[in-house]
Each structure stands twice: as C-alpha cells, then as structure tokens.
Amino acid sequence: MTTTQNPPREATVKGAIAEYDALAALLDGLTPAQWETATRCTGWRVRDVAGHVLGGAADILAGAVGTRTADEQARAHGGGSPAETARDLREASGRVRQALERLDDKVWSLPGPLADRSVGEAVLSLWQDTFVHADDVRAALGLPPDRGPGLEATVRWLRLALERKGWGPVTLVLDGLGTHPVGEGGPELRGDPVTFVLVATGRAEPERFGADAGVNVYA
Known part of the structure; x- marks a missing residue:
C-alpha cells in the first residue's frame, strides 16, 4: 500500500x-x-x-x-x-x-x-x-x-518513492531517525540514514545498507 x-x-x-x-x-x-x-x-x-x-x-x-x-x-x-x-x-x-x-x-x-x-x-x-x-x-x-532536517526530509521522500516503485516491504530502522516502513511488514533494515540516502539515490552500492539493487529509486 x-x-x-x-x-x-x-x-x-x-x-x-x-x-x-x-x-x-x-x-x-x-x-x-x-x-x-x-x-x-x-x-x-x-x-x-x-x-x-x-x-x-x-x-x-x-x-x-x-x-x-x-x-x-x-x-x-x-x-x-x-x-x-x-x-x-x-x-x-x-x-x-x-x-x-x-x-x-x-x-x-x-x-x-x-x-x-x-x-x-x-x-x-x-x-x-x-x-x-x-x-x-x-x-x-x-x-x-x-545531519539536520534535510536528512529526515530526504528519508521521507525516498520512502514514498520506494513504495511507489513497489520495493519492499521492509521496515527501515535508521540511527537517530526512528522507524520508516516501506509497505506493510517485511524484514528490518538497520543502519546509518546518510548511508541509506546514498544507496537509495544510486550514490553507493546497495550492499552497504544490506539491500538489493531495487533500493535505487532511479534504477
């Protein structure tokens, strides 16, 4: 959903x-x-x-x-x-x-x-x-x-973009930014929010966040 x-x-x-x-x-x-x-x-x-x-x-x-x-x-x-x-x-x-x-x-x-x-x-x-x-x-x-407000805003946008792309479901648990579900249920992916942003925008390999290639919103 x-x-x-x-x-x-x-x-x-x-x-x-x-x-x-x-x-x-x-x-x-x-x-x-x-x-x-x-x-x-x-x-x-x-x-x-x-x-x-x-x-x-x-x-x-x-x-x-x-x-x-x-x-x-x-x-x-x-x-x-x-x-x-x-x-x-x-x-x-x-x-x-x-x-x-x-x-x-x-x-x-x-x-x-x-x-x-x-x-x-x-x-x-x-x-x-x-x-x-x-x-x-x-x-x-x-x-x-x-690591100010722009980081959290970017995470929120990426979560929406990943849901629309049909990636997941997973639950992102990001250091200092709490829980961000992508879809309903699924495994937890934990880690640094900056690393997640780099991975989800194609700036770092998905393995750095324990994710698959589908996490890149631009791929």
Whole structure:
C-alpha cells in the first residue's frame, strides 16, 4: 500500500527554502579550484551541481518544471563564479519562497507538476533534491554530511518513492531517525540514514545498507 499523506505544508516550505539558502552559503567563497572539483555525479564538477540546482529553481519560477534535463540545467546555469551562483541562488530562493508561501492547504493537496505527485510531495522532492546535491558538493570538498532536517526530509521522500516503485516491504530502522516502513511488514533494515540516502539515490552500492539493487529509486 502506498502512503498518500502529504507532508506538512509550512514546515516543508520552510525546509525547502532553508536548504537553498544553506547551499548558497556553502558555495559562496569557494576557490576556483574547489569550483572545478569533480563530484560523484558522473561528469559533473561542483559548478555543474550548483548549476543544476539553480536551473531547477529557474524552471520553477518559469512554470517550466520538467522541460529541461539535469544536464541542460547544469550547462545553462553553471557558468558563473561561486559568488555569482550563490547570489543568483539566493535571489531565486526568495522568489520561490514567495510563490510557495502563497499555497494554501487545498492547493497543497492537488496534483503537482510531477506525475502522480501532489503539490506537497513535489515541494518535498525539491527539498530532498537540494539536500542530496548539497551533499554531493560537501563530499567533493571533503566536508562531513549535514545531519539536520534535510536528512529526515530526504528519508521521507525516498520512502514514498520506494513504495511507489513497489520495493519492499521492509521496515527501515535508521540511527537517530526512528522507524520508516516501506509497505506493510517485511524484514528490518538497520543502519546509518546518510548511508541509506546514498544507496537509495544510486550514490553507493546497495550492499552497504544490506539491500538489493531495487533500493535505487532511479534504477
């Protein structure tokens, strides 16, 4: 059975915008060498990851979600300096915030721009996408992962995505984040939530979390 309950509106909007701003702060002040550092996203440097996130925000503001691939976004928006990209992301973040804060509970539950997803789930997806790509940047620069609210939001989104994919049933028992059932029943998988996120987004081998290849939501 797929979970259909929407994420809480105000907290999710606040978290998604805070994640944009945190990424902008991370990018601001990077050196040219750091900007060109390769990431675990194949073929992408730090600048490309940042360009993709900025491009995604631009597509939201243009009402054009889903019209460009991630690579197209990275090419179109990855040409600035770290400071310029951070500035543009902060500006886009402010405009996205204004748009999202106008949503009421009725609109939050309506079908969104992504297939079979509500508006609320689309915003949760935005939060997790920014969080995961910020972690790509941190990993490339040798920085530790962020274990704040974005991690839990990403776990919630991944659980929904795995249920829709038909993976499981299993019960995820994640250190510090409690229990997250995927479907009803099934065995328990225990471990570190950051490792789970890396595995479930195809950034680490499934064996690292004791899972099968189906755990990758993008496979």
